[in-house]
Amino acid sequence: MHLVLDTHGPLHAQLTRALKAAILDGQLARGSRLPATRWLASELGLSRNTVLAAYEQLRAEGFVDARVGSGSFVALSQPQRQLRGVEIDDVAPQSAYARRARLYNERMPGGHIPGMRYSFQYGVPFVNxxxxxxxxxxxxxxxxxxxxxxxAAQGLPALREAVCDYLARRRGVRVPASDVLIVAGTQQALALSARVLLDAGDVAAIEEPHYNAIRTALQVHGARLLPVPVDAQGLRCDLLPEREAPKLLCVTPSHQFPTGAVMSLSRRMALLEYARRHRSWIFEDDYDGEFRYDARPLSALRSLDEAGRVIYVGTFSKTLFPALRLGYLVVPPALRGDFLVAKRMADFGTPAIEQAALAAFITDGGFERHLRRSAKALCQRRAALLEGLHACSAGRLDITDSRAGMHLAVWLRGVGHDAGEALIAQAGARGLGLYSIAPYYLQPPDRAGLLMGYAGLSAIEIRQALAVFAACLDELLPVTSA
Known part of the structure; x- marks a missing residue:
C-alpha cells in the first residue's frame, strides 16, 4: 500500500489522514481489510502503538469496522469520492506518423454492430x-x-520447426526454420515489412478490393498506394506499371479478400516475374488458405518463388482464434537480418508460453485435428448460407461462391449503394447484422454488395437469420409477378 505522511502534527494523526485519503480515493475499497497493524508499522517505520491509535480514530469516525478475530475493514456505508485522473487538454499529433494514424484511424469502417441477434460479420471466430x-x-x-x-526475438525454435513441417506438408512451402519469424499476427507482419522495405512516400501496390486493415497500415506508414484491380483470376498483373514499379505488392492469391478469387497459375508466374524484373517484394497474405471445400488447399505463391522475392505470411487468428495473436513470416534469406532487428526493436519477442503451447499443439496433431473439425463445420455452414441465399434470391442477388474461406460476397442486382445501406439499416432494426462490402474498396462500386461471414453462426442460426434477410429483401426489392 502506498501511503504518504504529510509531516504535520503527531504521527498517529498523519497516518489517520493518509488512511482516510486512501479510503475516500478508492485505494482501499469498501469492505476491504486494512493491513495488519504489525505489518503496517514495519512497512512505514512506525511503532505499533501509532498504528493502533490511527485505526482507533478511524473506527471512532466510522471509516472502519472492527471484527473480533478478523481485523479492521473499510466500512461498507462510507461514501467514496470518484477517482480523479490527471486532466490534460488534447494536443496536436507530435509526429507525421501520429498525424497519419489519427487521420486514417478515423476513416476505418465500423466493426461489430451491437445488439444483433444474428450477425454475418466477417472475422467472428469459429467456436470449437x-x-x-x-x-x-x-x-x-x-x-x-x-x-x-x-x-528469442525470432521465436521459439520448437514453434519455428513445427511451422516449417506444417507448411511443407500443407502449403508446399519448404524452408529452414532460420527463415521463419514468429510475430503477433498479420498486422505486425505487415508493419515490420513496411519498416524494413518502405520509406514514407514509396509506392505499395494493393489489390482493389482489399482488406482495409492492410490499406490503413500502409497509409499510416506513409506509403503511396497503387490500387490494382482484381478479376476472377486474381490480380491484373498486366496493369502493373513498368515505370515507378511498387517496392511492395500485397496480395492474397490463394483466396482473394474479399472477392474470393483464386489467382491463376499464369498470373502467379507473371507476378513473380514482375517482382524479379523490378526487384519488388511480394507480401503474400495466406490468411485462410486452409479452408477449401472442393479440393486440397492450393500451394502457396511462395512455393513457386525461385528469385527470393516473396514474404509469406500466415496467421493462427483464423484457424484457431483471434485472441491468440500469433502468426509467422517466412522471410527471404536476404532480408532475414533486417526483419529480425525490426522485430527485436518492436517488442523483444512474442510471448513464449503461448509459443510453446502452440508448438506442442501442432506437433502432437491437435492443430490438424482441429482444422478437420473446423473445415467440416464450416462446409455445413457455407452450404446452409448458399442454399438460403439461392432460395430467397428470385433473381435479385449475385452470389460469388469461392468454394473456400469463411465468407461470401453477395451483390444486390440493379441496386445502388444507398439502397444497400437502407437494407442494412432495415435488417439491423430486426436484429440482423449485415455488412457492406464498400469499405474494402478505395473507390467503392456503384452497386450494393454485402460481405457475409458465416463462421460465427451455426447452420440452424444461418437459416433463421436468412428468414429475416429474405423478409427485408422482399420489402426493399419486392418480387414482381410476370
Missing part, C-alpha cells in the same frame, strides 16, 4: 468447444516448463 479444452491444457503444460526469461 474441444479447442478451448485442448488449448487450456496446452497452456498449462507450457507454463510449467517454459523458460521465464525473454524469448
Amino acid at each position: 468447444p474441444a479447442l478451448t479444452t485442448a488449448w487450456a491444457q496446452a497452456l498449462s503444460r507450457a507454463a510449467r516448463y517454459t523458460d521465464p526469461s525473454y524469448p
Whole structure:
C-alpha cells in the first residue's frame, strides 16, 4: 500500500489522514481489510502503538469496522469520492506518423454492430468447444516448463520447426526454420515489412478490393498506394506499371479478400516475374488458405518463388482464434537480418508460453485435428448460407461462391449503394447484422454488395437469420409477378 505522511502534527494523526485519503480515493475499497497493524508499522517505520491509535480514530469516525478475530475493514456505508485522473487538454499529433494514424484511424469502417441477434460479420471466430479444452491444457503444460526469461526475438525454435513441417506438408512451402519469424499476427507482419522495405512516400501496390486493415497500415506508414484491380483470376498483373514499379505488392492469391478469387497459375508466374524484373517484394497474405471445400488447399505463391522475392505470411487468428495473436513470416534469406532487428526493436519477442503451447499443439496433431473439425463445420455452414441465399434470391442477388474461406460476397442486382445501406439499416432494426462490402474498396462500386461471414453462426442460426434477410429483401426489392 502506498501511503504518504504529510509531516504535520503527531504521527498517529498523519497516518489517520493518509488512511482516510486512501479510503475516500478508492485505494482501499469498501469492505476491504486494512493491513495488519504489525505489518503496517514495519512497512512505514512506525511503532505499533501509532498504528493502533490511527485505526482507533478511524473506527471512532466510522471509516472502519472492527471484527473480533478478523481485523479492521473499510466500512461498507462510507461514501467514496470518484477517482480523479490527471486532466490534460488534447494536443496536436507530435509526429507525421501520429498525424497519419489519427487521420486514417478515423476513416476505418465500423466493426461489430451491437445488439444483433444474428450477425454475418466477417472475422467472428469459429467456436470449437474441444479447442478451448485442448488449448487450456496446452497452456498449462507450457507454463510449467517454459523458460521465464525473454524469448528469442525470432521465436521459439520448437514453434519455428513445427511451422516449417506444417507448411511443407500443407502449403508446399519448404524452408529452414532460420527463415521463419514468429510475430503477433498479420498486422505486425505487415508493419515490420513496411519498416524494413518502405520509406514514407514509396509506392505499395494493393489489390482493389482489399482488406482495409492492410490499406490503413500502409497509409499510416506513409506509403503511396497503387490500387490494382482484381478479376476472377486474381490480380491484373498486366496493369502493373513498368515505370515507378511498387517496392511492395500485397496480395492474397490463394483466396482473394474479399472477392474470393483464386489467382491463376499464369498470373502467379507473371507476378513473380514482375517482382524479379523490378526487384519488388511480394507480401503474400495466406490468411485462410486452409479452408477449401472442393479440393486440397492450393500451394502457396511462395512455393513457386525461385528469385527470393516473396514474404509469406500466415496467421493462427483464423484457424484457431483471434485472441491468440500469433502468426509467422517466412522471410527471404536476404532480408532475414533486417526483419529480425525490426522485430527485436518492436517488442523483444512474442510471448513464449503461448509459443510453446502452440508448438506442442501442432506437433502432437491437435492443430490438424482441429482444422478437420473446423473445415467440416464450416462446409455445413457455407452450404446452409448458399442454399438460403439461392432460395430467397428470385433473381435479385449475385452470389460469388469461392468454394473456400469463411465468407461470401453477395451483390444486390440493379441496386445502388444507398439502397444497400437502407437494407442494412432495415435488417439491423430486426436484429440482423449485415455488412457492406464498400469499405474494402478505395473507390467503392456503384452497386450494393454485402460481405457475409458465416463462421460465427451455426447452420440452424444461418437459416433463421436468412428468414429475416429474405423478409427485408422482399420489402426493399419486392418480387414482381410476370
